[in-house]
Amino acid sequence: MDVIGTIAAFLAVLVVLVLVHELGHFVAAKRAGITVQEFGIGFPPRITSVVWHGTRYSLNWIPLGGFVKMLGEDGDAEAQKMRSRGLSEAAVDIAMAGAFNRKPIWVRVIVLLAGVAMNFVLAGILFSVALSMPIPQGRGPLTVTEIQEDSPAEAALRVGDVIVTADGRTFEASAELTEYVRSRAEQEVVLGVRRDGQLVDVPVTPRTVTDIERAQGKGAIGFSYEPEGYVEVPSSVAGPIDATAQGFSRAGDLALRIPGGLVEAVGGLLGLNNSAGSAVGPIGIAEETGRQLQAPLVSQLIFMGILSINLAVLNVLPFPPLDGGRIAVVLIEAARRRRLPAEREALIYLTGFMVLIALVILISIQDVQRLIEA
Numbered sequence: 296m297d298v299i300g301t302i303a304a305f306l307a308v309l310v311v312l313v314l315v316h317e318l319g320h321f322v323a324a325k326r327a328g329i330t331v332q333e334f335g336i337g338f339p340p341r342i343t344s345v346v347w348h349g350t351r352y353s354l355n356w357i358p359l360g361g362f363v364k365m366l367g368e369d370g371d372a373e374a375q376k377m378r379s380r381g382l383s384e385a386a387v388d389i390a391m392a393g394a395f396n397r398k399p400i401w402v403r404v405i406v407l408l409a410g411v412a413m414n415f416v417l418a419g420i421l422f423s424v425a426l427s428m429p430i431p432q433g434r435g436p437l438t439v440t441e442i443q444e445d446s447p448a449e450a451a452l453r454v455g456d457v458i459v460t461a462d463g464r465t466f467e468a469s470a471e472l473t474e475y476v477r478s479r480a481e482q483e484v485v486l487g488v489r490r491d492g493q494l495v496d497v498p499v500t501p502r503t504v505t506d507i508e509r510a511q512g513k514g515a516i517g518f519s520y521e522p523e524g525y526v527e528v529p530s531s532v533a534g535p536i537d538a539t540a541q542g543f544s545r546a547g548d549l550a551l552r553i554p555g556g557l558v559e560a561v562g563g564l565l566g567l568n569n570s571a572g573s574a575v576g577p578i579g580i581a582e583e584t585g586r587q588l589q590a591p592l593v594s595q596l597i598f599m600g601i602l603s604i605n606l607a608v609l610n611v612l613p614f615p616p617l618d619g620g621r622i623a624v625v626l627i628e629a630a631r632r633r634r635l636p637a638e639r640e641a642l643i644y645l646t647g648f649m650v651l652i653a654l655v656i657l658i659s660i661q662d663v664q665r666l667i668e669a
Contacts, residue, residue: 306358310336312414312603313360316610319413320363323406330366330393337361365406367394400629407618407625414607415546421600423542426532431591433469435523436489446517451499453490458520460487469522476501477515505552546604553608615647 314336324331330349335341337355344353366373373394377387391397395406439456442448452458458472459465461484466472476484480503488497501515532538613623624643628634635643 308599308602310358310360312417312599312606315413315417315603316410316606317361317363319409319411320365320406323409324363324365324395327398327402327406328393329395329398329402329406331363332366333362333364335362335364365395367391367396396634400625403625404622407622408611410618411607411611414603414610415550418549418600418604418607419539419543419546421542421596421603422545423535423538425593425596425600426541427530427535427538428593428596429527429529430593431525432528433520433522433524434467434526435469437469437472437520437522439518440521441519443514443517443519446514447499447502448514448516448518451486451497452488452516452518455490456497457489458486459489459494461485463487469520473514477504480504480515546600549601549604550608553605554612614650616644617647620644620647 317334321331321334333344333351333353335353335355338357338359338361339353339355340357342354342356344351346352374387374391377390378384382390395403398406437458439448439452439454439458442452442454461472461475462479463485464475466475480501483498483500486497486499488495499516502517504513504515530538532541610618613619615621615624620643624635624640634640
């Protein structure tokens with residue numbers, strides 16, 4: 296896929312995932328009686344907008360997701376503006392009746408968690424649909440199409456090699472061969488490879504790969520391949536209920552494993568371990584999106600589900616300005632029984648935002664280096 300197509304695909308996926316997240320906040324806020332001032336697709340400047348039932352619905356120029364703007368989300372800033380215009384305290388109270396910051400603690404927490412919940416539900420649905428579909432299964436020898444940097448394959452295989460056997464065994468399905476190799480992590484495996492018309496033995500030692508790394512495309516040996524052919528294998532689920540149960544179970548299992556992977560990735564960026572290469576930023580995700588759109592529909596659904604569950608877990612972390620950080624601030628205020636000073640709250644969010652941007656920049660630099668060296 297060309298660069299423009301990759302960027303367009305990445306933005307389309309991003310908009311869908313973020314809008315689903317913001318839709319969760321929007322619906323929960325409306326149900327709680329909170330005044331939603333604006334629901335935006337993209338970020339300003341505006342292209343066009345319409346006001347309906349007291350909420351402005353806008354279409355904006357910057358296609359990086361969307362947003363929900365609630366009255367009182369920034370503390371009492373709106374109330375102070377009303378007072379400065381000469382409104383009485385009674386009039387201000389009436390105007391602020393639907394403000395986010397004047398709702399009970401439990402209501403605010405539910406509204407803030409609703410976006411995370413929607414991303415989790417989307418992931419569960421995508422996994423369920425994928426499990427219900429016939430699975431295209433690769434058959435026959437595997438032709439090496441790409442070799443990952445700093446992988447066991449880098450010194451052993453070449454693009455164009457055809458892998459015929461592993462430890463003298465032939466495998467009818469591609470998945471069986473890759474599963475065999477994965478099960479032999481840290482042990483030497485001898486691959487029977489057809490290279491330049493001759494069959495040669497190529498010893499290689501597969502590495503240990505976590506579920507998170509595998510979801511990011513990192514393999515035990517570290518190469519992409521094209522099988523000789525494909526056949527469709529019927530779905531193994533018993534029906535819609537079984538598919539839904541398995542889909543949401545897999546979403547839950549993945550959500551529980553992601554925090555550990557995030558800690559390792561951040562530690563790698565800071566030089567605390569050797570996991571820096573497992574961190575993938577916007578550029579890396581865009582690149583992978585382009586690849587996945589050329590894969591079967593099942594793979595596309597699973598990929599979007601993985602992104603959605605990653606977005607859910609990332610947002611629930613107690614780090615400002617993410618939803619989890621905002622929930623932490625709300626709970627701190629509940630424990631103190633009074634609001635944090637507006638200046639201090641703004642400083643917390645600004646500091647968190649700067650740290651978050653710094654991490655994104657570091658990961659993006661790593662993505663660019665990976666592309667340059669590829």
